[in-house]
Amino acid sequence: MKRLLAALGIAGVFWGAQALCLGQLVTVKAEHPSRLVVPNPQIAKVLVSDFENLAADLLWIQSLQHNGDQLIDDEEKRDFRGMYEALDLASDFDPRFHELTTFGSWMLADGKRTPEAIRLLEKGQARYPDLWMYPYQLGFIEFLYAKDYLKAAQHFDQAAALPNCPPSARHMAAGLYAKGNKRDLAVATWQAIYERGDDRVRGIARRALKRLGVAVPE
């Protein structure tokens, strides 16, 4: 009985000690965030063999988590290196995973990596030229982040000509071709995105509106 109680006592103390160490590790890791590490594409393709979809899912989850971690940090500490490589590889594994490319482009552009966001979308567009969502999203990224209004308008035009594209593409193209205040159009666009988007896109829209000086309730 004495030995049992001693064992239980020691167990209690060390369960507490390990929790304390883990708590400290969480703090240290938060203070020294590491960059997103992506496996070498050639090797990864050989290794995943027939589990490509699963590998794409894992990379996608990893990217989302990394993105979430960066948003918790101060803006100057954020590190989105490796994000494009992860999304690019995941889209190679599962090209039909369109959400990965479209939402991935939001994450990249929001992380001030607009050229990579465009590159990712262009790759998707090259694979699926009949899908409206790629030129449509390219329009948003060119307009809201790259600020290339002519290119953005051309992308929206291109999207509008494709089957099942929402009518907003035509309106966006018209607004961008027209001379006028693009800031107001940007605010209106972000507000529309904020109202219609899911939680993750709403977060991006909220930050963008804040940067444009428009307050949005949390």
Added chain:
Amino acid sequence: MTRLWDLARNTFRETIRDRILYVLLVFALLMIASSVVFGTLTIGQDQKIVLDLGLGAIELFGVAIAIFVGTSMIYKEIDKRTVYVVLTKPVPRPIFLIGKFLGLSLTLWVLLGLMGVGYLGLAALKGVFAPALIGAIGLIGLQLMLLVAITVFFSSFTSPILGMILTFSLYLIGHNTEALRVLAQKASPALKAAMEALYYVLPNLSTFDAKNQVVYGEAVPALRWIWAVGYGLAYTVALLATASAIFERREF
């Protein structure tokens, strides 16, 4: 103390004679060496491949050895009834368990040393040796010790097959516990508290993973090493103490 050392030494002798160890060791060394061939498949990244594959092979084969040998170690003693010979002598049950744990841990550290020498030698030949690599291997060793403690814990109350499945599951879960914290952020307060508690109870094996940072030459903060070592040792002792409490009440 003498009894503990005797038990550890005998377990070390017993496990080191196991042929499966040598098969796994040869495979591990072959895999480390094959990283040179894999490296040639890429352009300009061969050194990274050597480092990645080598560290990966060391961890994977170490885990295989820890699980295969660890889960059957105590069961064999019970099955062959040799446990009675030991426990009828003035050897407390916790000493028996800890002796077994220390013996297998010693075997693993010896094998890790052999694999490490092969790996670091190859890294030196390729001109990519860095002292931090030794630290990364040390952390793998700590992880393996924790895994041995898990196998001892399961061995104290379950069969080898079930122990193997449970240990392997914990190994997989242990490398993904960070997901629990992410999920907890979106959960209801009660579920959040439960998930947080689970996060602190389940082994966090990512703590021992410095592979990526070391390979990319990123600085690993000193505190990270210190707390990881502290965590590994504390968790191991906690598990062994819990296993001792269970084993103390076990009837044969």
